[in-house]
Amino acid sequence: MLTAVFEKVGSLVLQEREVPAIKSNRDVRVKVEAASICGTDVHILADPPGHPATPGVIQGHEYVGEIVEIGEAVTNVKVGDRVVIDPTITCGECHYCQTGNQNLCENGSSIGIFVDGGWAKYSVLPSKNVYKISKSVPSEIAVLAEPLSCVIGGTEKLKVQPGDNVVIIGAGPMGQLFTQVLKAAGATEIICVDLSEYRLKVAGSSGATHLVNPGSQDVQMAVKEITGVGADVVIDCVGSLFGQCMNLVRRGGQILLVGMNEHAQPPIKQYDITRHEITVKGTFIQNHDFPKVIKILESNQLNLDVLITHKISLENIHEGMEIMGKGDAIKIVVYPN
Numbered sequence: 001m002l003t004a005v006f007e008k009v010g011s012l013v014l015q016e017r018e019v020p021a022i023k024s025n026r027d028v029r030v031k032v033e034a035a036s037i038c039g040t041d042v043h044i045l046a047d048p049p050g051h052p053a054t055p056g057v058i059q060g061h062e063y064v065g066e067i068v069e070i071g072e073a074v075t076n077v078k079v080g081d082r083v084v085i086d087p088t089i090t091c092g093e094c095h096y097c098q099t100g101n102q103n104l105c106e107n108g109s110s111i112g113i114f115v116d117g118g119w120a121k122y123s124v125l126p127s128k129n130v131y132k133i134s135k136s137v138p139s140e141i142a143v144l145a146e147p148l149s150c151v152i153g154g155t156e157k158l159k160v161q162p163g164d165n166v167v168i169i170g171a172g173p174m175g176q177l178f179t180q181v182l183k184a185a186g187a188t189e190i191i192c193v194d195l196s197e198y199r200l201k202v203a204g205s206s207g208a209t210h211l212v213n214p215g216s217q218d219v220q221m222a223v224k225e226i227t228g229v230g231a232d233v234v235i236d237c238v239g240s241l242f243g244q245c246m247n248l249v250r251r252g253g254q255i256l257l258v259g260m261n262e263h264a265q266p267p268i269k270q271y272d273i274t275r276h277e278i279t280v281k282g283t284f285i286q287n288h289d290f291p292k293v294i295k296i297l298e299s300n301q302l303n304l305d306v307l308i309t310h311k312i313s314l315e316n317i318h319e320g321m322e323i324m325g326k327g328d329a330i331k332i333v334v335y336p337n
């Protein structure tokens with residue numbers, strides 16, 4: 001079968017591989033229907049890499065497919081079921097797993113990053129990592145289950161109420177999904193900030209009420225003008241703009257840090273957090289959010305079509321990576337079969 005493999009630093013190669021066999025009686029084999037390219041995939045393939053990965057691994061951690069084989073002990077799905085994938089493998093035994101915080105597992109791994117993933121015709125994975133989804137959800141929408149689960153995990157920490165205003169910094173896939181979810185949650189003003197006019201335009205379709213380009217506008221002034229006192233909630237989807245978040249949040253407001261940049265060390269005036277009672281929260285992947293996400297996708301309550309900007313076959317994955325790297329896309333969907 002054709003696969004796209006992270007070969008070594010900076011290199012993704014198309015490779016013919018054997019169709020994988022089930023290794024444990026709790027494994028399932030999935031025929032991949034569609035997968036998508038994530039910002040993390042771009043970071044993995046950067047030189048130097050912005051995200052670690054295991055050389056030789058089939059990439060792709062956001063995918064949907066059909067169960068074609070199950071191990072003897074599998075009970076949650078049967079052959080013919082359509083499923084989306086939770087790519088996080090947890091140990092189940094560490095302090096965090098045992099206290100219900102699997103996203104913080106000390107021995108976790110990720111499908112499509114450290115073990116073989118979904119940029120392939122077939123994928124074998126543990127049955128606990130698959131969730132049934134209705135065949136009525138289009139494949140290009142179903143692949144959004146994983147990134148949407150991370151956004152739901154983040155919004156659960158915020159408790160945004162109708163009437164709240166929100167600033168979202170970074171209008172990539174995560175920023176767009178936050179915009180749509182918080183719109184559905186009742187946020188009145190949603191101010192999206194990005195340097196790309198292309199992404200800002202899509203953010204408008206996602207439900208942003210105000211679009212701010214720091215290339216031509218003073219973000220702090222724009223937010224002050226729209227909100228009066230500053231934003232109730234500021235979300236950094238970039239991973240290095242904590243300092244800017246502090247300039248935009250109102251007294252008593254919340255900051256959610258979503259984007260990840262290992263090297264970012266923004267200077268923060270600690271005094272302001274104390275004096276203005278700012279709540280700062282980090283959020284990482286998701287925790288038990290897949291069942292909720294599947295209900296959201298099946299109910300078609302978001303406007304996810306606007307995020308699907310490209311559809312390609314697996315043979316053209318390099319072209320997809322290039323477009324994604326340049327920021328000329330929101331979501332690229334890859335069809336391996």
Ligand SMILES: [Zn+2]
Nearest residue numbers: 038039040062
């Ligand atoms: Zn991802």
Ligand SMILES: [Zn+2]
Nearest residue numbers: 091094097105
């Ligand atoms: Zn664990």
